Amino acid sequence: MTKNKLFLFAVLVIFTSGSVCAAAKKAGPAAVLPGFTAEDMPYDAGEAVLLRWPVNPAAAAGTAYEIYVSSLEAGGWVKVTEFDAAAKTGADIGLPFWAWNGTKDEHAVKVELNNLFGNFPPGAVFTCKAAVLEKGALKAESLPATIAPQGNWFRLDRLNNLIALLGLITVFFWAVSHAKRKGLFIRRIAGLDAIDEAIGRATEMGKPIFYVPGIGSMSSISTIASAFILGEVSKKVAQYDSHIKVPHYDPVVMTVCKEVVKQSYLEAGRPDSYRDDINHFVSADQFSYAASVDGMISREKPAACFYMGHFMAESLLLAEVGATSGAIQIAGTDVEHQLPFFFTACDYTLIGEELYAAGAYLSKEPMLLSALKVQDLGKLVVMVSVFFGMILVSLGAKFGWDGLVRVVMDLFKGY
Amino acid sequence: MEFFTHSWAMLAGQLAHGWVWFCGLFVVTESWMIAGGWVATGLTIFLFSFLYKDNPFFKVAEHLYLGAGMGWLFQVSVTNVWIPKIWEPVSKGELLVIIPSVLGLSLLTQFVPKISWISRYGFTFMMGYGAGLAIPAGLSTDFISQIGGTIKPFSMLATMSPWAIFNSLVVACGAICVLFYFFFSVEHKGHLKKVSNVGIYFLMIYFGAAFGNTVMARFSLLYGRFDDVYTYSGAKYFYASQIILLGMVVYFLVRWFTGKDKKELDAEETAG
Amino acid sequence: MKLIKKQIPLAIVFITGVLTLVSYYVPHKMSVNYIETINKWENIVVAFAFLLGLVSLFFSHYNKISRKVDGWGYSIFVFIGFLAMVVPALVSQGKQMTDTGFTALGWSYKFIYTSLSGTMFAVLAFYIVSTAYRSFRIRSLQAFVLFIAAFILILGKVPLGQIIWDWVLGWTGRGVNDVIEWIMQVPAVAGKRGIMIGISIGAIVTSLKIIFGIEKQYMGKD
């Protein structure tokens, strides 16, 4: 096998050097470009090769390189690219330090072969060469180098991503098991006090409470969190013997919420006060839903309105009517562009993840807690790495430690 | 026998003839375009009439919208996906596309409670693929790249103006504070409380920007509709907008004077 | 039965999930071939997903009509709207334009679909104004900061506002545009980045839960 390859190689060299000579004859005597190598492009599907040769510091202005590739044993040169002598060095290949050792002292050119030769069978051999031109005239040419590109099995450049993923998975499973056994600490969220206060006020005034779970389906995190918060709210409502109404958009969410509310009344020791019409279906159409809930709010003038879950444009319609009817309003959603409306019109707003945290805090449900822990860890990683990365990079830039800057920047780059 | 084939051919001919005639009804002429102006203005004004109060015209337009949206999705899916991606390959003998089609059809068993579990095959196939794609992409784009992006400006410290350095610092510190605001594993007390308080002001500025931009976005949409209504108010469309608007006003006035509206409206006014 | 009802679907989600995930890190031709096949299949599966919405819409409105519930007459218009798109599509075979101009389908789109779908959301402009008047409360320092940012954005996005800014605050030498750019590029970036990172990790964790079969709400109950 090796013999065959060697033979092939010898033939190739003979043939190609023949053609080089032929080319050289036409353009006059040309020197040989030293140190030209062709290798398989790492971390790809096997469709590209990498050509490297040292930079010539003495190159005159106007020097350019031309790259040729051939799929034949002799001749058949296809011009790939042409570039200035200062361009395409090893530093321009966008690979991180742990996967690439190229420097500014060498040229490195990636050649996509399938663009030139279409789909070729695996193991196909290609011949590459580089030519040096000075002001358009051939100055030197490399010896042809042969290479058979191969498919690789791992994107080493995406190692940082993989490590982050593995870390995330480990922490996730640790948190799940820990949450099931002992529970995990989560701080109390300020908005939760406001919930108690609102329910208390509703009891005093003898008016109903509206709990609007939004238009999300049961698969969105915010709706799940909302269902858990509803459980806690309805427990308090049952204790105080107040009234609550939950208008629904999604039938599935409604079935879940019915169970939740029923359970809460049971836990509060007031199963007799539970009525099946606490949860009622309104409409599965966004605007009809908002309009009907608006109508209910303005007719019944509740003492408190809760908007927790996934909200889109209807946030505006709901919060305004609630505010003008004089209710205490508490909102929570993870839809960022609806938050301004809630924030200006409601008394208290749970912002983004606070909604998840409120759900987790109240329910102590291991799945929610563990997800929140992983999120917290992710945030911690970001805070710490931004803080130290900022210092390291600033120091590196100040004192010209290019290596340090490169290491830090490569670590936090997506490939 | 011959009689049958003959009559079948006749029938087919009749049908084809009828179809051609039917299609002929749908050739869009100039008068169709004018009628279109009336339809478009009518539907627009019907929907806007909801702002005054709920009414049957609004409800008709709203239901039409539901149906039309689905109808459009249906026709696009049939002509762009089902025919070229499923029907044509199968009729050419490429039977492999039947597998995903069956998986897709399995989703519909959701509506039959007894066999709804079959739909899981379709759902799990979609969810697995989506989750598998989302994880590494999310890590790269929203996690690693964001850290890198926050740090990166400092690598050009030497060439930066003081103002640019200040801004980069604000972005970095602001992001840390906001992240800390959402950090639930420690109690926010003392100095930590201050950090998270700073975070919330960054959030407020972001929300303020979002609010301001939303105002512009909604007004732009309204402008677009008004612009169309204005176009159709021209003589070319025989003053469609004015006449329909007048019609709506008359409708509400009649309702008002016959007293049907009065009660509800009073209730609403006291409410709003 | 549990095997076909539960375990095989969970195995499907695990296998497709892990293979797709791994393909991100494996550049080999085999991984490319896998992902190309599954791409084509996914595209076809999802082409049926909208039927869920279609069937449930038809069911609910058909029920309303057959049971003659309050306002059942409106439900008929759902079907009329549907036919108003599908029949012209049949006649013009899915083409919206010919060399001579609109087809019937193009007409339906331009005059029916555009005006309905456009107006539904344009209505919100009115509500945003009334919200601004009736419930935009500057009741705390935080709300004040929000208001200031919103104020600058609303003012500076239109030429008239820019003129007013220059007239009142022109002496500062900064146009309102510069201020908007600063808000968008500095504090808003910090705010958004803070929210975004947490939520995206939440989404990643959810995806992990789906792959490992921990989260299976979407499968429905047994």
Place this chain on the structure above:
Amino acid sequence: MLKEQLQKFFKIDRRWIFLLLAVTLFVPIMKPLGLPNKTISPATKRVYENLEKLPAGSFVLFSLDYDPSTRPELHPMATALVRHAFSRNLKVGVVTYIAGSTGLIEELFAKVSREYNKVDGQDYVIFPYQPNILAVLTQMSSDLYGIYSKDRNGTPVRDMPVLKGIKSYKDMSVIVCVTGTAILDYWVAYVGDKYRVPVAGGVTAISQPGYGPYLQTNQLKGLIGGMKGAAEYESLIKQPGKGTSGIDALNLAHLLVLALIFTSNILLILIRYL
């Protein structure tokens, strides 16, 4: 007494406010103020420069994912972008993942291709709607013909002159996504970052502030935001259109909102302290 009157004024029926807005927005449509947009934001300029620097004949992919509900904001933007591409003699491909946008795309190209004498299949190609955006985006990284074998009229695309030498993202110079949905996020995460392709965007004003982080990290090579952005792009290519006239009409309405916020908050203060 005064307090009660103020209260009453504050609780005015909101339909009067609706009417006020209708008037402030409709009047400038009939009688334009003539105050054109003058400023240009750097993010918009970056999109412009990204297209401007391309050599003629480069392939640009537009992902036009908006339906009539966001048409007033996004259609002028898309029109300006396509005009720019055609005037620079770039080759244009169009994909979409929103069913409702197909009609708008037809309308756009019927109009703009005539202005620049561009031929379907020769200078541009419009691919049909596809339902699963993730699958298609991933597929186009290796072989776009695996999904898009035909254009929206059923013509095979493989031999079209416009697609000569185009097989995957590697052959595309820039991708511009115009959308009112999260589809631009998909382009950034699943294409721009994953396959190292320049992605720029055009979005509604609502989502514009949310893309700040991607712009800062250069994951997004530019962003046109809302009607203001459309007006900016129109003035960059020096072809005023619906964006320019739109921003003119918005002038008074914007001031109305500010006036209302001020009025109500001052009223509240007065009511409280009187």
